[in-house]
Amino acid sequence: MDYGLQALKLVVGLVTLTLTFRMLGKKNLAQLSPFDLVHVIVFGGILDSIFYDDEIGILPFIFTAVVWSLSIYTMDLLAKKFNLFRSVFRGTPDHIIENGKLNMRLFDRSNIEMEELRSILRQKDIFSLREVKDLFLEPDGRFSVIRYAKYRSGKDSSEEDYYNVLLIDEGEVQREVLKYIGKSEEWLMSEMSALGVSDVKDVVYCEWSEEEGFYYRTKDDCIHEKREGYIN
Template sequence: MDYGLQALKLVLGLLILTLTLRLLGKQNMAQMTPYDLVYIIVFGGILDSIFYDDKIGIFPFIFSALVWSISIYVIETLVKKFHIFRVFFRGTPDHIIETGKINLKLFDKNNLEFEQLRIVLREKGIFSLREVKDIYLEPDGQFSIIKYSNHKLEPTSSINLEKAEVTPNFLLIDEGEIELSVLKYIGKSEEWLKNEMNILGINDITTVVYCEWSDTNGFYYKTYNDCINQKRKGNIN
């Protein structure tokens, strides 16, 4: 192995990568998209395939790295100047919950699950979907959440709501299917859930796309008819 050649390749690779990042601008590092990850992975592949091959001299290495950098710079310039390129390479936010209505088509598009969304909400200090007015899934995979400004508890069952402490919130129905393991964990039965849903006017569990419950706040649920762009299983349209 020619250690001098490898060292030179490494230094040049670092310089070219630094130059490319400088040309793209510092703000891009805080706004990484799937496309950004792709060109970083591609550059890593270039380094991996060339770096350890002594048969590939320094000039072919420089040529490959420069073509990669110039291509990325041209694409980023087009993205800044033309909306069509911006949408294609950067993507647009998906409005997955709009004024409290769940957009099931966008849930499918992004392979989202309700429990996954609940984890995101809990990380942001939100423990019930009833508090959420709008959610945007940004191109970088982050969630932007707008809460109802004057959220008030609306009783939806006969559960006693005058308790001093807030209790945990549980997902009991997920896309028309009862979460039996959750019911077992909270010490409730399937019959109890069906009876409570009957009280709320729901006679067919498969029409419910989402149902959460807590001992403090009672039930909060959405049927498929409450959703936008119904596309998932259990669609009753």
């Protein structure tokens, strides 16, 4: 093994990788798009395969590193200049909840479950879907939430938060949750019937709390068609 050659390759690889990140701008890891991560992972694989091959000299190594770095920079530049390339390379936000209505097409495409979505909202101190006016799934996988105005105002110090549970998830009754809160399926069916719901299979989600009662959305309350524009 030529240790001098290996050391030189290591330095060139480090410099090239650093310059590539510099060209992409000052992003933290959370701001890297899936395309950025693919670039870095593939680049690491290229460096790894060439690094341990003594038959590949320093010039082919530099050529490969430079070409790959320039291709990354070119794609990033195209994404900044043209909407078509931006949507392909960077992605666009998914408007999952729009004015209180769940977009089922985007929700299904996001591969998240309703309880997972509720968990994400709880991490943002939002304990019910009734508070959410608009929700966006950003290209980097993070969620952005706009609350209804009445929930954005500060709470009175004497007002307590309430805990709610998901009783119906995409038409399926959550029997374990009913058991946990000490209610029966018959009670749920009776309450839903009183609310005008004849078939729970039509209910996309239904929350309930002792203090606030029921909050639900049926398939008719959701958005199903593809929306035109930059935001899906």
